Amino acid sequence: MNEIILSTKQLTKQYGSFTALNEADFSVCRGDICGLIGRNGAGKTTLMKLVTGLTEPTSGSYQLFGKDSTNSFLKRRIGCLIENPAFFGSMTAFQNLKFYCLQKGITDMKKIDEVLELVSLTDARNKKFKTFSLGMKQRLGIAFAMLDDPDIVILDEPINGLDPIGIAELRDTFRTLNRERGMTFIISSHILSELYAVADHFVFIEKGRLIKSVTKQELDLECSRCIVVKCGDVKHASTVIDSLGITNYKVIDKSELRIYEEGVSAKELNKQLVTNGVEVEGLTESGVSLEDYFKQLVSENN
Numbered sequence: 001m002n003e004i005i006l007s008t009k010q011l012t013k014q015y016g017s018f019t020a021l022n023e024a025d026f027s028v029c030r031g032d033i034c035g036l037i038g039r040n041g042a043g044k045t046t047l048m049k050l051v052t053g054l055t056e057p058t059s060g061s062y063q064l065f066g067k068d069s070t071n072s073f074l075k076r077r078i079g080c081l082i083e084n085p086a087f088f089g090s091m092t093a094f095q096n097l098k099f100y101c102l103q104k105g106i107t108d109m110k111k112i113d114e115v116l117e118l119v120s121l122t123d124a125r126n127k128k129f130k131t132f133s134l135g136m137k138q139r140l141g142i143a144f145a146m147l148d149d150p151d152i153v154i155l156d157e158p159i160n161g162l163d164p165i166g167i168a169e170l171r172d173t174f175r176t177l178n179r180e181r182g183m184t185f186i187i188s189s190h191i192l193s194e195l196y197a198v199a200d201h202f203v204f205i206e207k208g209r210l211i212k213s214v215t216k217q218e219l220d221l222e223c224s225r226c227i228v229v230k231c232g233d234v235k236h237a238s239t240v241i242d243s244l245g246i247t248n249y250k251v252i253d254k255s256e257l258r259i260y261e262e263g264v265s266a267k268e269l270n271k272q273l274v275t276n277g278v279e280v281e282g283l284t285e286s287g288v289s290l291e292d293y294f295k296q297l298v299s300e301n302n
Contacts, residue, residue, distance in 0.1 A: 002029035004066070005184060006051060006152060011060035013046050020046040022208040023060065028152070028186060028201075033178055035199030036188040037294065043208040044188040045082060048154050052080045065151070079150030081141045081158065089130035093121055093140055096129055100144055115143040118181075119173050135166030139173065146177075152184045153177075159194055171198045192290045204297055211301045221250065225287035227259040227266050232279045240276045244269075255281070 007027040013020045021043045028034050038044050049055045051062055053075045064074040087096045097112045116122050119139040124132070132140065138158055145153050159167050175198060177183040189195050195202070202219055204212040214222065231237050234257050241249055241259065248261040259269070270283045288296065 002031065004028070005030045006062070006064060006186075008047075008051065008062040009060055011047070011050060011062055012058050013050060013055065014058040019208050021050065024205075024210045026203060026210055026213075028184060030151070030184055031178070031182055032201050033174060033185045033187065033199045034201045034203060035192075035195035036186060036203050036205065037190065037192055037195060038188075038205035039190050039298070042190075042205045044205055045156050046208070047205070048080065048082050048156050048186070048188060052078055052082065052154055054080075054082065076148055077151045078154060079145035079148060079152070080154040080156075081145045082154065082156040084141055085144050087129045087137070087140065090128060092126045092128055093132075093143075094125045096140070097143060097147065101147060104147060106147060111147060111149075115146045118146065118177060119143045120169070133166070135162050135169055138162065138166070138170060142170075142173065150183075152186065154186045156188050157190075158187060159189060159191065167194060174198050192294045196290055204294070206298050206301050209301070212297060219290075219293075221258075221260065223288050223290060223293050224260060225285070227264060227269060228256065228282070228284050228286045229259065229269075229273070229280065230256050230282035231273070232281065236276075237273060237278045240273055240278055241269075243276075244272060258286075 004027050008024050011024040011026070012022055024047060026047070036044050036047065050057050062069045065077065067074060085100065091099070093116060094112055097115070098109060101109065101112065113122070113125070116125055119142050121136065121139055121143060124136060129140070142153070142155065142158065145155070159170060162170065174185055174187070178185060187195060187199065200216045202214050202216070203210060229237060232255065234251050234254060237257060238251065246259060246261050246264060249257055249259040251257045266283060266285055270280055273280050
């Protein structure tokens, strides 16, 4: 079983009468790249600020590495880029990171070149920050987040404003750090298609509530072409489907199953189910884009 290194229980944050995060139960395992998905203002940043200690919860709790979050030492194992650090335009990348090393009490300046290499900014080491492209600025922010050798890196909307090349560069950076360092990421965005390219676990948030958590494999199944069968007895329906030689299907709940097998005729399937005594309440073909899936989730929870 994968080690859970971050978990929340009924985590809530209120600002006066406004509830920014409502009783969130959330967990991340070591080595995950977790995509936190929601519209602007959905509560993504609030959740990130709470688990990094940038703000205190109104109620609820969270654990880091299996221990109570009141242990301030544990928070040093989290690197975050939630509110961009104030880099100095007239200073180089190296000088900016050296400034923050001194702020953090880091004495080994070799760490700077190490994190610059990790985010592919070695060649820009001595270039002034004001000459950086937006993508380079974002990568320098990620380098800042990694100065403490964190176990988890939390990034709030890191791809905002980037062009396709800049986004691709960041994706490669995340994959490399995850693969070679075993680094765990929580990355927020309202652009599902971009997170899909890098994340392996997705958590959807809407109006301060966590409405769904799925793995990439589960998301693929939800979005892929399938025949949705609604009936009164899925056990009986499953027996009939098995007898037809159909193996690629999934029971969703007590009244619904989905068939993902290619070449299955919806009309013939309906005929066989009815002939064999299954009370079919509905049989439809489904399959949605990632964006439509997100929109559907949001509409179901409004």
